Amino acid sequence: MAFALLSLTAARAQQANIFASELKASAVSADNDVEFTYTLNADAKALSIKVSNGETFEVTSVGDLTKGSHTVTKRLTLPTAVGNYTWSITAEGSPNYAAEPVKVSDDAAHLGFHALRGLVVDNSFESPFFGRIYATEGNEDVVAAGIRATNDGVYIYNAALQDVTNQGDNAYTGGVIWGLSGSANSGASPFRVSTAPDGRVFVADWSDTHSGIWLLDPANPSADLKPVFAGTRDTRGVVSTSGIGTHGSVSHCYIEGVGANTKLYTFDEDLGLSSGVSGNIYRYDIGNLDAPWTAAPSELIYNDAANGNLQQNGNSCISPDGRGGWWISQYRSEDINPAIPSLIHYNGTSVDFVSAADAAGVLVSSHQGGMALNEDKSLIALSSSGNVKIFDITFDGTGKPTIALKYKIDTPFGDFTFSVALDKADNIYVGGNAKAFEVFALPKDDNSFTTPAPKSQPVSVTQEITGLRTVVAGDVRIVCKGDQITIISGSPVQSVKFFDLQGRTIAAKQGIAASDCSIPAPEKGIYIVETMTEGVRNVQKIVVH
Numbered sequence: 001m002a003f004a005l006l007s008l009t010a011a012r013a014q015q016a017n018i019f020a021s022e023l024k025a026s027a028v029s030a031d032n033d034v035e036f037t038y039t040l041n042a043d044a045k046a047l048s049i050k051v052s053n054g055e056t057f058e059v060t061s062v063g064d065l066t067k068g069s070h071t072v073t074k075r076l077t078l079p080t081a082v083g084n085y086t087w088s089i090t091a092e093g094s095p096n097y098a099a100e101p102v103k104v105s106d107d108a109a110h111l112g113f114h115a116l117r118g119l120v121v122d123n124s125f126e127s128p129f130f131g132r133i134y135a136t137e138g139n140e141d142v143v144a145a146g147i148r149a150t151n152d153g154v155y156i157y158n159a160a161l162q163d164v165t166n167q168g169d170n171a172y173t174g175g176v177i178w179g180l181s182g183s184a185n186s187g188a189s190p191f192r193v194s195t196a197p198d199g200r201v202f203v204a205d206w207s208d209t210h211s212g213i214w215l216l217d218p219a220n221p222s223a224d225l226k227p228v229f230a231g232t233r234d235t236r237g238v239v240s241t242s243g244i245g246t247h248g249s250v251s252h253c254y255i256e257g258v259g260a261n262t263k264l265y266t267f268d269e270d271l272g273l274s275s276g277v278s279g280n281i282y283r284y285d286i287g288n289l290d291a292p293w294t295a296a297p298s299e300l301i302y303n304d305a306a307n308g309n310l311q312q313n314g315n316s317c318i319s320p321d322g323r324g325g326w327w328i329s330q331y332r333s334e335d336i337n338p339a340i341p342s343l344i345h346y347n348g349t350s351v352d353f354v355s356a357a358d359a360a361g362v363l364v365s366s367h368q369g370g371m372a373l374n375e376d377k378s379l380i381a382l383s384s385s386g387n388v389k390i391f392d393i394t395f396d397g398t399g400k401p402t403i404a405l406k407y408k409i410d411t412p413f414g415d416f417t418f419s420v421a422l423d424k425a426d427n428i429y430v431g432g433n434a435k436a437f438e439v440f441a442l443p444k445d446d447n448s449f450t451t452p453a454p455k456s457q458p459v460s461v462t463q464e465i466t467g468l469r470t471v472v473a474g475d476v477r478i479v480c481k482g483d484q485i486t487i488i489s490g491s492p493v494q495s496v497k498f499f500d501l502q503g504r505t506i507a508a509k510q511g512i513a514a515s516d517c518s519i520p521a522p523e524k525g526i527y528i529v530e531t532m533t534e535g536v537r538n539v540q541k542i543v544v545h
Contacts, residue, residue, distance in 0.1 A: 014102035016042040017425040017441045018093030019449040021131025021159040022069075025087060027460045032076040034459055036062075038089055038451075039069040039131065041159035041427070042104070046092040051076065051459050053085050062089075068160045076461065084458035093447040101390075101409050101428065101440040110163050111436035112147040113155075115139035118193035118203070119419035119431040122218075123375065126258075126454045127199030129218045131159035131423070134201055135431060137171055138179065139187040144434035152178035152190065154203060154216055159423075161439070165221060174225025176214055179207055188249075190214075192317065192419060196255040196262065202228070204250040206269065206315070211237035211249040213266070215289070228264065228284075230292035238270045241294040245271050248278065251369075252317045260287045265301065267328070269314030272305070273297065279304040279311025281318055281326060302326060307351045312340050315369045322377035323399065324348045329371035329382060333415075335363040342366035343382060345401050352400045363389065367415045368432070374422045379406070379442075381428060383417035386410060388430050390442070409440055425449045463543065476531050476538045486518045491533040493517055499528040 024037040036049055044065040051058045058077065064070035105111065117138035122129050135157070137150045153171025158164035179189030188206040195201055201216040203225065211233065214225040229247050231239040237249040248270025257263050264284040272278050273296065282297035304311045315331035325347040335342040338356040342363045345353035355363045363382065370383030373393075380403060381390045387410050391403035411417055413432030421429040426444050431437035453459075477488040487493050492515050498507040506522050524544050531538045 014098060014104050014441055015094045015096065015447070016104040016439065017096065017427050017444050017449070018042045018044060018091045018447055019131065019159065019423070019425040020047070020089040020091045020451045022129060023087075023089060023451060023453040024128070024457050025453060025459050027462050028073060030463055032461055032463055033073050034076060035071060035073050036089075037069070037071045039158050039160055040065070040067050040091060041131065041161075041425075042093050043067050044091045044093055048090050049074065049087060050090065051085055051087045053081075068162065069158065069164075076459070082461050082463065084460050086453065086455075087459045088450050088452045090448060090450040096441060096444050096447045098441070098443055101407050101442050103438060104427065104441045105161060105436075105439035107436045108161070109148050109436075110168075111157075111161065113137050113150055113431065113433075113435070113437065114142050114144050114147055115187060115416075115433050116431035116437055117188070117191045117418050119421050119429050119437060120193050120195055121421045121423040121429060122195045122199055123424050124195065124197045124199065125452050126197055126456070127195070128454060128456060129199040130451070130454070132164070132199075132218065133157040133159070133161070133421075133429065134193045134195065135437060136190045136193050136203060138190055142187075142433075147434060154190070154193065154201065154221065156218070156221060167221075172216065172221045174214060174216060174221075174223065176225050177210075178205075179210065191250075192252045194253050194255060196258070198258045200255075202253055202255060202264070204253050204266070206249045206251045208235065208237035208249055208270075209233070211239065211270070212247065213250055213253060213264070226289070227292050228286065228289065230294050236270050244296050245273055246294060246296065247271055247282070249314065251315055254318055254320065256320075262286050262288070263298075265318065267316050267318045271297075273300060275303060275305030277305035277309055279309075279314065279316070281328070302328065302346050307346070308339070310339070310341060310344055310351065310354070313369070317369055317371035319371060319373045319380075320377075321345065321373075321393075321401075323395070327371065327373065327380060329366060329369045331369035332366050333385075334365055342369075343371070343380075343403075347399060353402075355403075368418045370418050370420045372420045372422050372428075374426065375424050379422070381420045381422065383420055383430075383432075385415050386413075388417060388420055388428070390428070407442070411438065476533060476540070478529055478540060478542060480521060480542065480544060483521050484518050485521045486516065487531060489515050489531070489533050491515065491536075494532040494534070495530075497530045498522055499530065500525065 020038045028035045047062040049060045115138045118136035122132045135155045153173040189210045190203045191206040203214045213228040231241040233239045239246045248268045250266045252267045254265040281302035283299045285298040313331045317329045319327045332342040341354045341356040343355035367385045390407040416433035426442040479486045493512045495510045
């Protein structure tokens, strides 16, 4: 199979694939002034807010187009009743004509890490923190020249790569004593990081003496982290309660569902419940996690012993394929042994792809085992020695996958690229040792993106809006335009009366006998309009702005 190898050898100025993130809306006046808040990851050429009341849309152009966080206030004029309505922001960036990925981040000091282990982007539209980036420092005592003084824990950025919580160089530790230099924890505690659909952050620990997963609340990151598991830990990192194994050292996890339906999937190096062989995927139906989990896993999803004991390193990542199966990476210095490959695909029943046996893959190596898929699961990115390789994924008629090299991104991390992540707009994030993490824009024909606001952030209409628009009742339409109100009817109009909310007559016109008539609009306010058409009484409410 032919492929194009596009190597990035030098960074050049280029705009990121644009998107708006962290959308919030709040009513600020009785006149339906709404405050919209959003963050742009790049400068925009144009930006619009679209509000929907079901079938009708109001599109408002927005003037704040620069990279970063903004708040604008707009008055709604869309005819609609009191209630909550959906909305979205569409951002348009400069065209991206590059034929290969290009670096779009700088090497700012606040992006630097001595030993970056985890890197993830919140890609859930329903999360109030959509677009945020989380990174973990895993070995604070390994000092590199030119890198800021970090400590073990979690660092948070917005989509514009800003220190959004003003934490500076201090990690959020959550009251957890992470790895110590020279101990079994060193360099693996904390390890990789994942986000849930509701925005919560799950931090995995791959060490033997501190194994587990901790839960960080992004709305209050300085609070104590919540342990996902509890029990007694042995020297291998396996935790059990009353002799029942719960988990071992976890290098990566994945979360689906919200509330009572939340499910946690882990790649576990040590826990071999049914086989005695490690390197399995387990599912935990944690729900709301009212208390730490102390039972056996809910289900063994991938049994490595039953599939040939392919996972022998433990430094791995997992990702669902969108078809009911899983991709599983593994740290390999050379991808030449099909018995211990860099990458496998498990279709839910059996392993149907092994990278070392697939010549088209050209993996060569997968140093540190970093892996991520894009939104539609058509691309898979894998860390390697001095680069990240990005592959196209195709499935044949039987559901068997093939990967083909599409891009290669050179990175400064050498053999220590631990994590890769992709956002919904097709930017890729790469992190490792002794450098600032980097962001690259993948080639994209149309540099525009529409972000829907989460259901928790609706546009709230506090006063019925009908003035200066068309109001319909039966076959009578009231059109407000400028200082005139026009009555249009399918039958001759005999009379029109305007009443205020106290029932007083404000204006009236009798003996019209026409299907189209205009009268001066009353002053700003809410009115009841009564029209008589061939003896039929129509009553409507309007608001004149």
